[in-house]
Amino acid sequence: MRALRLAPRAVLAVYAHPDDADVAAGGALAAWARAGARVDLVVVCDGAKGSHSPLQEAGALAERRRAELTAAAERLGVAEVTCLNRPDGEVTNDVGLRRALVGLVRERRPDVVVGPDPTATFFGGVYVNHRDHRETGWALLDAVAPAAAMPLYFPEMGEAHRVGTVLLSGTHEPDVVVDVSGTIEEKVAAVRTHASQLGGDAEAMGEAVRERAAAAGRPVGAAFGEAFRCLELAL
Numbered sequence: 001m002r003a004l005r006l007a008p009r010a011v012l013a014v015y016a017h018p019d020d021a022d023v024a025a026g027g028a029l030a031a032w033a034r035a036g037a038r039v040d041l042v043v044v045c046d047g048a049k050g051s052h053s054p055l056q057e058a059g060a061l062a063e064r065r066r067a068e069l070t071a072a073a074e075r076l077g078v079a080e081v082t083c084l085n086r087p088d089g090e091v092t093n094d095v096g097l098r099r100a101l102v103g104l105v106r107e108r109r110p111d112v113v114v115g116p117d118p119t120a121t122f123f124g125g126v127y128v129n130h131r132d133h134r135e136t137g138w139a140l141l142d143a144v145a146p147a148a149a150m151p152l153y154f155p156e157m158g159e160a161h162r163v164g165t166v167l168l169s170g171t172h173e174p175d176v177v178v179d180v181s182g183t184i185e186e187k188v189a190a191v192r193t194h195a196s197q198l199g200g201d202a203e204a205m206g207e208a209v210r211e212r213a214a215a216a217g218r219p220v221g222a223a224f225g226e227a228f229r230c231l232e233l234a235l
C-alpha cells in the first residue's frame with residue numbers, strides 16, 4: 001500500500017447511482033477540485049429503485065435523488081454532473097453505454113478516471129456487490145482501455161483520448177490510498193446529503209464514514225483516506 005499524491009488537471013468519475021461517488025471517492029474528488037482540477041461526475045442510473053419501502057413511488061424517488069445528487073456534487077466542488085438515466089438494476093455493459101462513456105472521456109479529456117472495481121462481487125460473506133456497480137465498472141474499463149484511446153472505435157464520438165490513471169474503488173485489491181484528511185468533512189456532508197438513502201440516521205452515517213476513512217488512511221499514516229486499485233495505463 002502506498003500513498004498516492006496526484007495533481008490531476010481533469011478528473012472524470014463514473015458511478016452507477018446518485019450516492020455512489022460520495023461514498024467511494026468523495027474525499028479525493030473534493031481534494032482534487034480544491035487543488036484546481038476540473039472534476040466531472042457521470043451517474044449512469046436514475047436512482048428510481050433505491051428504496052426498501054414498497055410504498056415509495058419510483059418517479060418521485062428519482063426526482064428527490066436528483067436533487068440530493070446536485071447538492072452533494074456542489075459540496076464536493078464537482079463542475080458538472082451528467083446523468084445517463086438508465087433504469088436502476090438494468091445497467092448492462094452494452095455498446096450504447098460504452099459509446100456514451102467514450103464520448104464523455106473524449107469530450108472532458110481527463111488524466112484521471114475514477115469508478116467502481118467490477119471484479120469485486122462478494123463483501124464479507126454478507127453483501128453482493130450491486131449488478132449496476134459491476135456493469136458500470138466493466139463498461140468504464142472497456143471505454144477507457146482501449147476504446148476512447150483508439151480513433152477507429154466510435155469515430156463519431158470525438159477525437160481519441162488516452163487516460164493515464166484509472167482508480168477503482170470498492171475493490172478487494174487496493175494498492176493506493178489518497179489522503180482525504182483535508183476534505184473528510186466535505187465527504188461526510190456529501191454522503192449525508194443523500195437523505196433518502198440514510199434511513200433517517202444521518203449522525204450514525206457520518207460516524208460510519210469517518211470510521212471507514214480512518215481505517216483506510218491508517219496504512220499510510222493519514223488521519224483519513226480513501227483506498228483504490230490504481231492502474232497506470234501504458235501509453
Ligand SMILES: [Zn+2]
Nearest residue numbers: 016017020130
Ligand atoms: Zn450504488
